[in-house]
Amino acid sequence: MTPTGEKPRANPRVERTKAHVLAVARELLLEAGPLDLTYTAISNRSGVTRQTLYRHWPTREALLAQLVLTSPNVAYPQANVDPQRVITEFLVSLRGGMSDPPTAAALMTLAAQADRDPASSQALSDIATDRRLALNTLLSKTGIEVDAADFAVLCGPIIYRLLVARTPVTDEFIRWVVTGWTTRLDRRQRDGDS
């Protein structure tokens, strides 16, 4: 599916094209919803050929995953020696990303088709790993590392409230989730899943 011999490089023109396509895909997700986010629709609106779209994103799932990871709303946290501060800022940034409707729709579309479609399932798993590694990079000065179980306990309540229960996530709620987790850092009693 991906033509060889013309690999995308960090070339400013290519990056501009990709950013333009992602912006168009966000517009279409807002206007028409995930069902109508086809490569034909994106190509018509963006003026970028379907062939080029397939070169950058061999599958629609790859495009949806990149929409999630390049959410425009994210005020990205800084590394710090205080783990509580880093994690709180990370969850505030997660709230910002998930409050962006195209980002939320892209993530939930992958989740809606994941049991039937291995590419969606893999994209979701990659997003979760990517975000957890990003958090651990920010935490590198603290000596604390967040494993997959910790990450679920921290991010799960935020994502559940925003995207499933459809209730606001307050700063207070984020603080409550973070303090709950940090107070039990010392007495881990669970399976060491990765």
Place this chain on the structure above:
Amino acid sequence: MTPTGEKPRANPRVERTKAHVLAVARELLLEAGPLDLTYTAISNRSGVTRQTLYRHWPTREALLAQLVLTSPNVAYPQANVDPQRVITEFLVSLRGGMSDPPTAAALMTLAAQADRDPASSQALSDIATDRRLALNTLLSKTGIEVDAADFAVLCGPIIYRLLVARTPVTDEFIRWVVTGWTTRLDRRQRDGDS
């Protein structure tokens, strides 16, 4: 949209028809995915007219919500005086429900369209409230009541792992989530959102 004068009652024939339609909708969700779960497709496969479908479920979102709430995989917990036991069994039952692919697809489809579609957003919020009230009914002998923030901290990590990060939820992980929550029952320091 809903014809009046012939309201659905708890009539065995009507209940059989509804159960048959829900079973057909589950099959279609598994085979073709949420995009193709149309009333035409359900009507063709089930032999139930579109008019009858609209009478029972005025919107596709109402049908998706009922698919979530009638998940076949759920070993429903019993009321008990031990809150830790009730909550653990409730989360085990949640894991069972979310491990059923049509149930997961129905929930995530609602979530994927919720920012664009108020009916989906309302259905999700109703599902969350319904499940929280069900848990509180099971907890009624314990004197403990779970509010929306508690419910997010308990269910969010399970749903996140299964449907977003796509990793298994072990009994050990459930126990860890429950003990983390029960140990902080006494020192609540968050906003009393409902």
